[in-house]
Amino acid sequence: MTLRIVIGMTMTAIALALAGWRVWWLYSVATSGQPAPERLEAARRHPGRDAKAEVTEVFGQRKLLKWTVPGLAHFVVFWAFVILLTVYIEAYGALFSKSFKIPGIGAWPVLGFLQDFIALAALAGIIVFAAIRIVDSPQRQGRKSRFKGSHLSGAWLILFMIFLVILTMFWFRGASVNAGNFPFNGAAFMSHLAGAALHPLGRGVNDTLETTGLLMHIAVMLAFLVIVVRSKHLHIFIAPLNVLFARRPDGLGALQPMRSAGKVLDFEEADPDTDIFGRGKIEDFTWKGFLDMATCTECGRCQSQCPAWNTGKPLSPKMVMLDLRDHALAKAPYLLADSDEAREQLPEAVKAEAARPLVGNEASRGVIDPDVLWSCTTCGACVEECPVDIEHIDHIVDMRRHQVLIESSFPAEASTLLKNLENKGNPWGMGEMARAEWMEDLAFEVPVVDGKIGNDVEYLFWVGCAGALEDRAKKTTRAVAELLHTAGVTFAVLGPMEACTGDPARRMGNEFLFSMLAQQNVETLNEAGVRKIVASCPHCFNSLAREYPQFGGDYEVIHHTQLLARLVAEGRLVPATPVEEKITYHDPCYLGRHNKVYTPPREIMANVPGVRAQEMHRCRERGFCCGAGGARMWMEERIGKRINAERIEEALGTDPDTVSTACPFCLVMLGDAIAEKKGTGAAKESLEVVDVAQLLMRSVKQPAAPNGEPPPPDGGQPGSGSAAPGS
Ligand code: SF4
Numbered sequence: 255m256t257l258r259i260v261i262g263m264t265m266t267a268i269a270l271a272l273a274g275w276r277v278w279w280l281y282s283v284a285t286s287g288q289p290a291p292e293r294l295e296a297a298r299r300h301p302g303r304d305a306k307a308e309v310t311e312v313f314g315q316r317k318l319l320k321w322t323v324p325g326l327a328h329f330v331v332f333w334a335f336v337i338l339l340t341v342y343i344e345a346y347g348a349l350f351s352k353s354f355k356i357p358g359i360g361a362w363p364v365l366g367f368l369q370d371f372i373a374l375a376a377l378a379g380i381i382v383f384a385a386i387r388i389v390d391s392p393q394r395q396g397r398k399s400r401f402k403g404s405h406l407s408g409a410w411l412i413l414f415m416i417f418l419v420i421l422t423m424f425w426f427r428g429a430s431v432n433a434g435n436f437p438f439n440g441a442a443f444m445s446h447l448a449g450a451a452l453h454p455l456g457r458g459v460n461d462t463l464e465t466t467g468l469l470m471h472i473a474v475m476l477a478f479l480v481i482v483v484r485s486k487h488l489h490i491f492i493a494p495l496n497v498l499f500a501r502r503p504d505g506l507g508a509l510q511p512m513r514s515a516g517k518v519l520d521f522e523e524a525d526p527d528t529d530i531f532g533r534g535k536i537e538d539f540t541w542k543g544f545l546d547m548a549t550c551t552e553c554g555r556c557q558s559q560c561p562a563w564n565t566g567k568p569l570s571p572k573m574v575m576l577d578l579r580d581h582a583l584a585k586a587p588y589l590l591a592d593s594d595e596a597r598e599q600l601p602e603a604v605k606a607e608a609a610r611p612l613v614g615n616e617a618s619r620g621v622i623d624p625d626v627l628w629s630c631t632t633c634g635a636c637v638e639e640c641p642v643d644i645e646h647i648d649h650i651v652d653m654r655r656h657q658v659l660i661e662s663s664f665p666a667e668a669s670t671l672l673k674n675l676e677n678k679g680n681p682w683g684m685g686e687m688a689r690a691e692w693m694e695d696l697a698f699e700v701p702v703v704d705g706k707i708g709n710d711v712e713y714l715f716w717v718g719c720a721g722a723l724e725d726r727a728k729k730t731t732r733a734v735a736e737l738l739h740t741a742g743v744t745f746a747v748l749g750p751m752e753a754c755t756g757d758p759a760r761r762m763g764n765e766f767l768f769s770m771l772a773q774q775n776v777e778t779l780n781e782a783g784v785r786k787i788v789a790s791c792p793h794c795f796n797s798l799a800r801e802y803p804q805f806g807g808d809y810e811v812i813h814h815t816q817l818l819a820r821l822v823a824e825g826r827l828v829p830a831t832p833v834e835e836k837i838t839y840h841d842p843c844y845l846g847r848h849n850k851v852y853t854p855p856r857e858i859m860a861n862v863p864g865v866r867a868q869e870m871h872r873c874r875e876r877g878f879c880c881g882a883g884g885a886r887m888w889m890e891e892r893i894g895k896r897i898n899a900e901r902i903e904e905a906l907g908t909d910p911d912t913v914s915t916a917c918p919f920c921l922v923m924l925g926d927a928i929a930e931k932k933g934t935g936a937a938k939e940s941l942e943v944v945d946v947a948q949l950l951m952r953s954v955k956q957p958a959a960p961n962g963e964p965p966p967p968d969g970g971q972p973g974s975g976s977a978a979p980g981s
């Protein structure tokens with residue numbers, strides 16, 4: 255056995271032992287978490303769907319490529335990792351035989367070209383990465399840098415290691431050309447170029463360089479392996495796993511029911527002493543939660559899109575994942591110890607880490623600060639952006655669940671919301687008869703379901719709490735009803751029998767209250783024989799369509815913009831009166847990102863004559879939240895800039911005559927922000943925010959007669975309702 259075989263294989267054995275031990279330890283930490291049988295079951299039942307996700311997300315780098323320059327750089331570096339595996343097969347073969355060729359492939363010129371080309375492309379990729387890290391460094395950009403809070407030195411080390419891989423590859427291959435052992439012809443252009451550069455050194459030196467280059471090439475890869483399994487670059491190996499076990503189609507839309515030890519929690523039987531209520535400590539997370547933490551690449555894409563982070567709040571979805579991961583790893587010896595005695599003997603630092611509360615302020619050394627936890631609007635921008643399918647919202651809501659249900663700890667002002675939902679079935683605490691008031695003065699009668707919904711009724715119109723009770727949102731409700739009536743669509747409402755879908759309770763973490771409301775509504779809907787629902791609130795739409803199946807409520811649910819767009823396309827609604835305005839549309843998060851309804855509201859606007867539709871920079875998948883989601887509508891916004899102010903400033907940048915949207919909560923939040931801007935003179939007095947249904951109504955209705963007849967009742971003038979609960 256030659257010396258180079260001994261050195262090569264000894265290095266390999268040591269590195270594999272070190273990396274293997276680390277991988278086993280990480281596996282033990284992850285599996286010390288709660289089971290998640292539903293993830294295994296989903297992967298087992300949908301192999302085709304998961305294979306497609308692997309192809310598009312991992313091999314196609316779909317999400318990364320949304321950011322063109324860093325996306326392309328990552329794409330080539332990723333493919334370099336794949337293709338250069340063949341170089342390592344050749345390198346190990348060359349340890350044993352200098353003229354080794356991969357069986358079946360041999361000296362195929364295409365492979366030689368690909369290997370050299372992708373290595374050069376990866377070199378360009380890491381230069382791009384380095385430039386991005388310098389230009390967008392936290393030192394230069396401060397809080398605007400997506401790398402703020404990331405572990406920066408580790409990233410530079412990895413870039414240097416990739417450079418060494420490429421350098422040693424051409425060192426070894428160039429020398430191999432001169433030693434007469436290189437299998438590929440001139441197609442491996444860079445290797446031959448390196449050979450030409452080394453040629454003047456002579457045959458003897460090249461023989462030595464071939465061996466040392468080979469051993470260095472292998473050593474760099476092995477060092478890389480050992481570093482990677484101890485760094486954020488672990489994602490190189492586990493991102494495909496995280497994608498495999500991710501929620502499909504994505505971690506948006508429905509929240510998952512609360513599970514304890516892998517089983518959905520039944521509140522009638524659940525015991526807070528023995529069951530797990532949300533996440534109160536790190537070991538309450540499932541192995542999928544641990545996998546999420548370990549997979550985070552620290553790229554900061556989520557942070558760059560987060561409305562809370564962008565308005566000066568302490569929440570960064572990236573840092574939530576990093577703080578959880580750092581805590582999990584620091585507490586790991588405690589989690590893995592097999593007895594109280596063993597735990598007692600752990601270093602003080604580990605015991606101190608184990609004693610930290612998962613959620614707590616600085617004084618209590620909490621891992622996640624309550625201000626971080628309660629800043630989230632559940633807008634989904636982080637989940638949408640994350641290239642490795644991390645499910646931030648699930649983790650944040652799970653921690654909220656523990657705080658609300660076990661610790662009774664949440665922003666004080668939200669207690670009015672919960673009380674009103676519990677006692678009155680709506681956030682405002684208004685009497686149930688108030689739900690029918692929006693129908694007064696309509697020129698036609700809206701049937702209210704009494705018992706079974708009529709066979710001749712096509713849709714149940716789910717009005718929602720805001721749509722029924724909030725003055726500004728009521729105008730949308732009336733516009734939708736009038737448009738459906740005009741188009742000849744038969745519909746009925748539940749009136750006083752409708753209760754809040756429970757969306758704010760669920761997003762706040764009160765799963766108990768949500769399940770109560772959901773069960774009550776499902777019972778009402780099922781008893782009425784409802785099959786098709788049109789909802790005008792995206793939050794109701796999301797709960798009814800995506801979450802009520804968890805409670806036995808399976809309906810065909812459509813948002814009013816989808817139905818109205820269809821009615822316009824079918825010619826059943828004819829927008830004829832011009833609306834000569836520049837209109838900027840704001841995407842509601844729960845309609846857009848959570849449910850992918852981007853086109854119908856825009857189609858409606860495009861069909862209204864005279865409308866000049868405009869887009870904000872942050873629109874569609876990158877839409878910026880209005881600040882109301884995640885029950886934030888009912889909480890004070892004490893830290894940083896108001897999110898609705900940030901959003902309306904962006905809208906004002908397009909100089910609109912009108913801002914349109916398709917959600918009653920956005921309507922209220924943006925309306926409030928516009929009112930504030932008018933107060934400071936930053937917005938023109940005529941600026942208003944309307945639902946696209948109101949806009950369509952203006953165009954479908956005939957204009958007011960010049961003889962002084964009253965204008966259309968829902969002409970879109972802003973109302974004066976208040977969103978404050980308890981009013
Ligand atoms: S859901 Fe929205 S607010 Fe919450 S962490 Fe993600 S991006 Fe930020």
Ligand code: SF4
Nearest residue numbers: 550551553554556640
């Ligand atoms: S959570 Fe996802 S998007 Fe955010 S930093 Fe980690 S990998 Fe990047």
